[in-house]
Amino acid sequence: MKRTMLPTWLCIPFAAVALAGFPAEAAEVSPEAVQLHERILVLDTHLDTPANLRRPGWSIADRHDHDGAFSQVDLPRMREGGLDGGFWVIYTGQGARDAAGNRAARDHGLQRLLAIREMLAAHAGDFELALTADDAERIAASGKRVVFLSMENASPLAADPSLLSAYHQSGLRMLGITHTLNNDFGDSSTDPKGAEWNGLSPAGRALVAEANRLGIVLDASHASDAVFDQLLTLSQAPIVLSHTSADAIYDHPRNIDDERIRRLAAKGGVIHVNAYGGYLIPVPKLAEREAALAALSEKYGPDSGMNAAQIQAYLQESERIDRQYPVPRASLDDYLRHLLHILEIAGPEHVGIGADWDGGGGVTGMESVAELPKITAALIAAGYSETDIANIWGGNLLRVLRQAQQVAGAAGDIK
Template sequence: MKKLVLLALLATTACATTHAVPGDDSDLHRRLLTLDTHLDTPIHFSRPGWDFGARHDHATDPAQVDLGRMDAGDLDGGFFVIYTASGPLTPEGYAAAKAFALGRSDEIHATLSKFPDRIGLATKASDAARLDKAGKRFGFISIENSYPLGEDLSLLGEFYRRGVRMASPVHFRNNQFADSATDTPKWNGLSPLGRQWVAEMNRLGMVLDASHASDAVLDQMIALSKTPVILSHSGSKAIFDHARNLDDARLRKLAASGGAICANAAYLGKSNPNAERSEISDKLEDAGKLGLTGEQVAALTRRLRAIEATAPSQQADFETYMRLVLHLIQVAGVDHVCFGADWDGGGGVPGLEDIDALPKVTARLRQAGYSAADIEKMWSGNVLRLVRIADERKGR
């Protein structure tokens, strides 16, 4: 665990980029406080026989994150996601989504509680350093897609009481709160209810996440929110022109408002559709529902990896990912870049297949001339600053 935590970063909202001459950085990644803002790993928490505490083999298991690899790749913590797919905008649809999201929340708490000596729940920015000092990993909780709230914003308070400290309004499809980046505009940004959602998020002290939202939604969230906005897992149109990614003008706007963008390991290049890969991925995602045995999961995963070796899901690799990271730094600055690779939710490229590879990112940033202090800002300081600001300004 860490021997150095640069706490001063958490009290800094902006400072000039500094560069340092590379030296002996063999243990730099281990010494930094690191987090990822978008871990979809809870999709595996209820999979029969799967152990979050173990170190699983990428070749035979679909998960990209577990406590074993958090140790090996020195990922100190992150935001574990309550993701709910969008459905009908009806009372019945909302009720089913609410039940699912509350169930996923229960699974996250139950899973973390199984390993009290190895990981703890974090609800404040200061918890990250506290748990790290105690020799533990830390887990924040976030919501991807506020669809399960239905039209009852009081449910945000329930999720806050359950530890949620970040939420996004929308996912792949428009919903009752906002337009999606990947759907035809319905509201031209936030809906009237979505504007109330922003105010309630601010009141509770939760970080607003604009990943998956349309450009108009991002613009309006920045204008309306009393606290800076984050994009927990997004990219740059300059690297790959996709609706999920931001243009440079909006990157600068986000930075000017104090927000941050966390580099995604998806939407980095042209996709390569493959029917068999999609079918296998769907089966693995529903392994629990389908009652697949460990042997069946391993066999499907081996086949999936074989397909990925010859037909990767996107035309991108580790070098593409680092081009994204360096471009974000160039445009937004080191005070406004973070990491959210969408692990277990579609992120990952050759050379960056799971969190074992995270030290490579730190090494490349060091080679590019960035100081340890700047790198730690990007790995944790910038995100924890937003968590702290949201908490300090709650109730206003």
């Protein structure tokens, strides 16, 4: 189904996490772990890679290690790391919520959708759009990479919520309600102003019903606890957290508590564990560092408009800021603490991987998708079976998608 070449790092030991059920001795990505990883369907629920698709001179077909955190997913490293694909994100930052801002969000979302469809057309031999769980299995078996579509932040729909149907017809199969700020559909977990709607707005509740009608999986990542609770109650199909970590390991508003993880599992949902360092460990905010990084961002402008030379210049200046104002950086062990804790709470039938690649994810010891077999090796070392690992890497996600589409089918809609 996938590649057979083994990258040189695969036999390098990495530190295991000292948790109940997980051996504290060093673990290796053994040939057996690689073979298991190759046999199963490996999907990630949150790939922010579409942000790179229109970057000057950037191609999904080329390897971009030299771009550091700017680029963590491309076809060569997907092959190396055994990533069969996943959900490619139509992300829109939350802007002004007036008529002009809503139109800008609408246009941005459609442009991001178009960029993904352009990638599919330009690389039809390597990537294929998936609309169903069966599609994903067939596409991966053919040697191509799976492209599901998701939306992070429903703000492109604020000007016209009926656009959700058009997005569905274009392939959208997952919908996240909010991002870092409240929007017209609900409250964010991190808006400094606090709750505006005490969960979902009336428009948000209508959006939930429409997503159910269409067979679109609802995603509660970034949303407030109240939104999560209401989604669990209102949705006729299981919901997911596409990229969220454990509040019990690091108490952060973007993470979720154990009681809600248990309720998610009881309703058949899945939590996909995030590798965004600031949600894994405490990272202090240094005023001087924040000011320097803000000035750097202003100097170079939006990431999507930077060419290769500008990226390298940015990286050099950013490294100087890191040396001048160092802060802790999350490690693979930190990530595994969250993953293994959530597995203990939810069970392997309700956990997946959504590392937030190209959206700030990645940790020391796992910098890109080329290193994904390290997660499989850690799961083996923790005692999980091949069936469990296959479910974590894709089976649980596909089950939820099937259930969402069955709910829609029962209502008489065609997927």
